[in-house]
Amino acid sequence: MPEPVFILVRPQMGENIGGAARAMLNFGLDRMRLVEPRDEWPNPRAVALASGAGRILDNAGLFETVADAIGDCTHVLATTARVRGLTKPVLTPEQAMAEARAATDAGGRVGILFGPERAGLENEDVARASAIVTVPVNPGFFSLNLAQCVLLMAYEWQRHGMAPAAPAELDRATATEIEKLGDHFEERLGTAGFFFPEARAPGMKLAIRNMLSRLALTRADVQIFHGMLRQLTRQKAAPAASDEPET
Template sequence: MSGTDRTKTAADLPGPVVILVEPQLGENIGMAARAMGNFGLTRLRIVNPRDGWPNLHATRAAAGADHIIDTVELFDTVQAAVADLNLLFATTARPHDQAKPVVGPDIAASEIVAHIAGGGGAGILFGRERYGLQAEEVGLADRIITFPVNPAFASLNLAQAVLLVGYEWFKHAAGGVLPNAMPERSPRAGKEQVASFFDNLVTELDKVEFLRPPEKRDTMLVNLRNIFTRMEPTKQDMHTLHGVVMAIAEGRKGPAKGGVLDGAQATRLRALLAEQGGAGKPSDDGGSVRGLARLLRRNPTDAERLLWDALRSDRRFAGNFKRQTPVGRHIPDFVSFTQRVAVELLNADETQAIAADRAARKSWLEQRNYRVMVLAATDVESNLAAALDQLAAAATPEV
């Protein structure tokens, strides 16, 4: 019963009577009742059900449409079942050679809605599973309903026929309103907001040299701008897109928590960079080294990630330290320009090349009046609070 929600108010619309003529199987009656419930029809009359009434199979097949099954009206003849109605439709897929208007379910539904609104009573006849309605039963109707189906295979299941008519009736009676319309959107973004976002996007794209070659830059910008103007973004859309761009940009620059490498891989990458001469020395393959350095900046080791999170949240340091930021030709792990303090993390089992690279960096920084503090990565991971206390003491200016 997917889609059934007992907490919602049922549709309360005056509708036509559904009349099943001598149905054979209880399951078909139950499925017809279920189809009625789907589209707000509640009045079901049955003429001479073959297997009697009530019928357990019908109740089970109704799948919760008990309010229809429990109020079924039984009749011995079709004439008795339609006696109180003054607009009657007969559903059939076979020609009966009767001078009677033939309409589709949509036209019939429109007539039924108008007729009931004027105080009339309307009904729809559905025939037997095997051969439908007899000619004299069709003769009782004012109109014939037929469906636009494949003429070579026109037979419909009883419940299917009820569902098609019920759908068209409910669509007209309820004004065609869909139950799950799109929720109210935030106001549409103004041109100024879109332009501000686009300028920010272009700035970040320029940093990664996306808009190249130069002779195609203008065309690329027009194409990009058209993407956002076609989508008619809301203010919330612009806020979200701006956040996405900044998250990607920050991840590229370094402060992002995640990355494409885990802590162990980042540690090995640091060793490789040191062995290639470090960020401050020339290399035969400078482009590759610079690429690896950028990768390292957005992929901190586990200890770097822990310490960076703490430096941004601890009131003693918040806003003072930067991560993987150049100081001259060197890039310490962390640096505070205001306090002139640099922090280096010492990883276990690091190579001689890494140690030599750090020593050269430490000497260079100290010559320029930076206090350089070396913290063991294992100490940061095992006792972060003590490492932060050490750093706070080192960052306090000497009197």
């Protein structure tokens, strides 16, 4: 499936570009584009912070304008903490990546804009997006590091693409096996005098049968119970050691 393009607009520090690349690769994304990075490019500090994700930097596209960077995209999302009066849908990262998945499933290409560290995206940048993505953070301190924002978006992209885990196939016990286990419980507990007083015995036995059927036991579980019951009986039947000294 086509993956979204992560577009870093006028990033200021090579370290943050490297951190963003590392965050992307953590979640299987490798399409990065850069618009007017402030410092030299390629940037050795970016490579150092990428920590093994250098191939993303090697293949990153370099563009002069946002318009150029999003030119082949059919859907553009702008990450920003401030709506700034622009009338656009405002999405959480979860909602945005759900829409991004739907767009790529339909054959579209998604671009996600991330602004510079100091002030974020300008209105001119946001105006080119179809929707705004805002992380619901503390309103008194809404500043996110560039790599942190990239990480959140990459995580949500991967999460929405994960198929539900198939339940493990269990070797469930049959009704007959559970019935026999109930018989074993009744036998051993009856010998131990558990069903007392006698008038309550039928209700107690019924409760045990109900419990065993409710537990969704596997065949291994049933064998463990049988072994426990047998061992308890053996322990009770074993003669106590004599306290008399041998002569």
